[in-house]
Amino acid sequence: MSPWQWENAAAGAVAGFATVVSLHPLDIVRTRFQVNDGRHVRGPSYKSTVHALTTIARSEGIRGLYAGLTPALIGSTISWGAYFLFYNKAKARYDRRNDGEVGPVLHLISAAEAGGLVCLVTNPVWLVKTRLQLQAPGYGSQKPYSGVRDAVTSILKEEGWRGLYKGLGPGLLLVSHGALQFMAYEEIKKIVSASHSKLIKKDRSSEEAALTSVDYAFAGASSKIFALFCTYPYSVVRSRLQQRPNEKGVANYAGAWQALKETFRYEGLRGLYKGLSPALLRTVPSSTITFLVYESVMKLLK
Template structure:
């Protein structure tokens, strides 16, 4: 029997904000541990500014990393894992907390009944606001992560870890260096907005079907996997180019900085450069390994998130009603 995961038992001794944060933290950590090597492949392809065909690039990058980098092959495939764990765990925890708070605020502001569904505009507003705030707060982590995943540990100037990376950026590039790629990141918030809109709408549709079939309103793990996959494919395909632009800007350094990155140019100039030198396919470099990573990653993330959100309050005795 599938576990029901659609609701958190109420009332509970646990603060809802704590439940959301713990569920997001667990979800981000689980997905990162399982799929980090695909993140390395995706990042290497995104920052590659050559005009070479990339049909077999994923295999080529994997072979090069596997054979030539790191003290061991496993270490090479998991370079930057600590940074990715911090970024994804903190990012998802923060996002889910802010997203839940945003939905509650919208419901209160618009005077909705507790059981009333939010509209598409409501979901877009909540996901966009929470996405933009969490993106700004976590951007320094992603700059370090991109630079670590796009270089070998033996490259000159390569960062050994998150702390060393942030310190080096602050010393050599200033605070501004921690926010390379923020503009395409903020544009990319549309990905999360489209994803959560599709996810929430699919969940609502599935609940209605379950009710019509006499199964109640609760969703199963299978429902979550299907809805997550469809939503991620939809949002990921539409908004993918921003990831290429973000990765290249995050891999950039200011002039005179000794780091194996790319020249520092603005967003518009970068778009023109990609279009001129690589054509439309340049904006989709790494999309295949990205989809191989993000679809199962999203499934793991939301399975863990929904189950922790459902199960955590079960560990504590519910507060008796009146």
């Protein structure tokens, strides 16, 4: 592995780990809001994010707030480590081809390449995480999964290998989320760095020389909000497809297109943005933490 590539992977992995541990309960709330379509009700309903958090804590305890934490940690650590590695390798490749001129389009392409590779590898992990997060009391009559291993073996037994790749289609479409986020992140860093250079009349030979932790946090949060609003409906569709089939083995939706059509038909545009509030509460600080930790670890390793 060439210089700094292993550092990108290590920094990304540490950033992903820190993000999941700190904000996992909000991810559970987001997932439960997303799958509640008002027609295939197989779990509890919540009035708001605060009501959901307090209800889960009261009825399921702290373990309920951290259901699915193991696959979330595994998936996030692998995803971010691999993502930063593949992204920086692609960016370096385009940088060599274009004499150091890598603009928004090439940042977008680099992030899309990285996201596609990561999605193919980690979809089973995210599916297991979603299933474990939805195991609220009263959610279906099937025997709950006892853990990650039991979930994987049960899915293979009941649904086959294809079961582990449910939601892959919208998952691949969600690659655009990471691509848009990384493109925005790189461009925001450039804008902030340029503004700093003008203010302090400093040499700009090093693009990020003037950036501070606050700048990285701002760039991470802003880029995440932009990408989230653009791609959130894909996340809702994926969560609904990844639900466990009922006791007869029948899924709520036959595929991504049906899920998208029925959601819009019965719930309108608001249905495609269900769970957005806890998603914003989770993803904005999570992206801030991820990029801040990543840049800090990169500086430390270098």
